[in-house]
Amino acid sequence: MITFDNVEIRYGDFAAIQNLNLIINEGEFFTLLGPSGCGKTTTLRSLVGFIKPSQGTILIEGVRVNDKPVEEREIGIVFQSYALFPTMNVFDNIAFGLQLQKKSKTLIEQMVWEIAEKVDLNNEQLNKRVSELSGGQQQRVAIARALVMKPKILALDEPLSNLDANLRGQLRMELKRLQREFGITTIYVTHDQEEALTISDRIAVFNKGYLEQVGTPKEIYNESKTEFVTNFIGDINLLPGNLKKELEIDIKRQAYIRLEKIYLEPPHPSPERYHQLGVVLVEKEYYGNLSKYTYQYQGDLMRSYVIDNERNDCAIGDHVDIYIDKNAILTF
Numbered sequence: 022m023i024t025f026d027n028v029e030i031r032y033g034d035f036a037a038i039q040n041l042n043l044i045i046n047e048g049e050f051f052t053l054l055g056p057s058g059c060g061k062t063t064t065l066r067s068l069v070g071f072i073k074p075s076q077g078t079i080l081i082e083g084v085r086v087n088d089k090p091v092e093e094r095e096i097g098i099v100f101q102s103y104a105l106f107p108t109m110n111v112f113d114n115i116a117f118g119l120q121l122q123k124k125s126k127t128l129i130e131q132m133v134w135e136i137a138e139k140v141d142l143n144n145e146q147l148n149k150r151v152s153e154l155s156g157g158q159q160q161r162v163a164i165a166r167a168l169v170m171k172p173k174i175l176a177l178d179e180p181l182s183n184l185d186a187n188l189r190g191q192l193r194m195e196l197k198r199l200q201r202e203f204g205i206t207t208i209y210v211t212h213d214q215e216e217a218l219t220i221s222d223r224i225a226v227f228n229k230g231y232l233e234q235v236g237t238p239k240e241i242y243n244e245s246k247t248e249f250v251t252n253f254i255g256d257i258n259l260l261p262g263n264l265k266k267e268l269e270i271d272i273k274r275q276a277y278i279r280l281e282k283i284y285l286e287p288p289h290p291s292p293e294r295y296h297q298l299g300v301v302l303v304e305k306e307y308y309g310n311l312s313k314y315t316y317q318y319q320g321d322l323m324r325s326y327v328i329d330n331e332r333n334d335c336a337i338g339d340h341v342d343i344y345i346d347k348n349a350i351l352t353f
């Protein structure tokens with residue numbers, strides 16, 4: 022278990038993290054998420070030992086680590102800044118830490134081969150220089166180099182951000198599989214909300230140095246606790262004033278609804294749950310499997326996702342009825 026107890030982290034006068042209270046459980050895939058500059062890297066760096074908190078305590082398995090050097094924390098690190106050695110071959114990169122520990126040659130070979138197989142690096146790739154590998158393969162090497170040391174914790178800072186979308190999707194599933202197989206507590210930093218939602222057991226959303234919400238991906242998405250989280254995760258409609266009046270929502274409050282909670286046909290036969298609204302379709306964006314429709318309602322715009330099938334195929338300018346799931350409205 023990792024505990025941040027009332028942690029503050031400063032760069033000179035600037036407090037990059039304030040008042041952080043957070044518990045990460047054994048074996049969890051835990052993601053630190055938030056926009057650029059919110060303090061997620063700072064939090065991870067303090068756990069790893071690159072920066073010391075100016076206040077508060079960081080505990081790993083109940084032991085205070087504020088003053089413990091990086092190499093004694095038993096954390097596997099996969100950071101952009103923690104680069105591989107480009108001119109060394111892949112085997113030597115993965116073996117580097119084991120060689121420092123003066124393990125025997127036979128044991129090192131056995132451990133490197135074992136981990137290489139787990140991250141899908143073959144013998145031929147083990148003999149190549151790192152600079153001869155693709156971006157995705159290099160990330161596999163970085164992950165293998167961390168895991169081979171059998172760390173208690175794996176810390177990853179945007180490890181997939183330089184890769185193209187397809188490879189990123191594939192590698193994050195591999196990473197999740199590895200994490201499950203090893204059962205290793207993993208702390209993962211990303212600004213990509215889709216990545217966070219697909220890969221994590223739990224997510225901590227940060228904003229301007231403060232923790233906004235901690236929860237499972239479903240809790241973060243469907244039960245956002247703050248207006249910031251609501252807007253940061255996924256695409257969302259802000260309900261226009263006239264609609265708030267129709268729905269008897271306090272006009273002074275902000276009310277939101279997710280795009281997939283507005284339907285062209287009510288999905289359940291329970292009419293009282295859905296608010297029917299006459300609108301005009303003004304824009305369609307085609308995404309293949311679905312489209313994003315924009316409707317005009319008394320001068321305001323609202324958007325929804327529409328599954329692409331013949332029944333839903335409306336034309337721009339059509340007057341249609343949409344159905345708003347009243348249970349899914351979030352108010353602040």
Ligand SMILES: Nc1ncnc2c1ncn2[C@@H]1O[C@H](COP(=O)(O)OP(=O)(O)OP(=O)(O)O)[C@@H](O)[C@H]1O
Pocket residue numbers: 032035037055056057058059060061062063064212
């Ligand atoms: N070495 C430093 N000296 C001074 N300020 C810093 C330093 N490193 C980070 N900061 C500041 O601390 C804040 C948090 O930075 P941090 O790198 O933790 O953000 P982040 O959420 O990881 O953002 P990004 O996704 O852009 O990396 C930012 O305002 C940043 O400018």
